[in-house]
Amino acid sequence: MSERIQQSGQAGVAEPSGQVWIEGGTFTMGSDHHYPEEAPAHPVRVDGFWMDVTPVTNRQFMAFVEATGYVTVAERRSNADDYPGAQPPMLRAGSVVFDPPKRISGPDPSQWWNFRFGADWRRPYGRQSNIRGKYDHPVVQVSYEDAMAYADWAGRDLPTEAEWEFAAKGGRDGTEFAWGEELVPDGRFMANTWHGMFPTENLKPDGFDRTSPVGSFPSNGYGLYDMIGNVWEWTSDYWSSRHTEPAQKSCCVPVNPRGADIEGSRDPRMPEILIARRVVKGGSHLCAPNYCRRYRPAARHAHEENAATTHIGFRCITRP
Secondary structure, eight states, X not given: OOEEEOSSSSTTOEEETTEEEEOXXXXXXXXXXXOGGGOOOEEEEEXXXXXXXXXXXXXXXXXXXXXHOOOOGGGSOOOGGGSTTOOGGGGSSEEEEEOOOSOOXXXXXXXXXXXXXXXXXXXXXXXXXXXXXXXXXXOOSOOHHXXXXXXXXXXXXXXOHHHHHHHHHTTOOSOSBTTBSOSSGGGOOOSOOOXXXXXXXXXXXXXXXXXXXXXXXXXXXXXXXXXXXXXXXXXXXXXXXXXXXXXXXXXXXXXXXXXXXXXXXXXXXXXXXXXXXXXXXXXXXXXXXXXXXXXXXXXXXXXXXXXXXXXXXXXXEEOO
């Protein structure tokens, strides 16, 4: 990939194409005022790194696939050993798709999430869909394995949760959102999120029903676009139900921390299937005030690392 000389941050160092330098520092990670998994708020320090200006797009992912012949997880037939008791017809290639219902009965998400055969990054919503005209939208239907394969090919990595959250704040430590205290300041839409009563009514005042072209909303203080909303983004950290604080709060600040170990990241809802979960950050176009208020830097969510959906993508970083 092409490079140019970094003009700020690390003077004279070649900056990877499409990335900006994020100067390291100390910040408050997590929150004590929202979902329990965000607590406790605690100080963390990260070293500097370069980060993709936008999420990886369909065009960029297509270049990777054309160069390598890579086949994503959603395009592969599932292994019966990984899904005990599954009927053979259900092991065909496919992925999970969001389908807005006309009405719902209770909070069961299976009312709006459906497994669809043939759904993958080229056909995000099934065999009848495509990405024509959406090459500048973030790639979706990519698992953690797929994201790491792209990062390896590009000579990059996925950010840790701490690196991602530090970058998302854009230099603002202590504000509710990445841009300040108001979700829609002075009526200006700052991110692609759901407006209306999720999952049945999306008013779309921002003009987007699903994903949006990257860079459609203002960048944060570091010049990064779509850190909030549009699509969730994979991080390299295993999931934990809460943040871990230093044993002695006054003694030290964690530097470049990592998340839980793999044993602590398994999904208790599926004890017979030992699939690790990773942290995803940033919220998506499906986050709404009445459901999943996770369009904030401190917010976090767990997702099975072998699963892909229509609202999860990724971006890469490069460490010096």
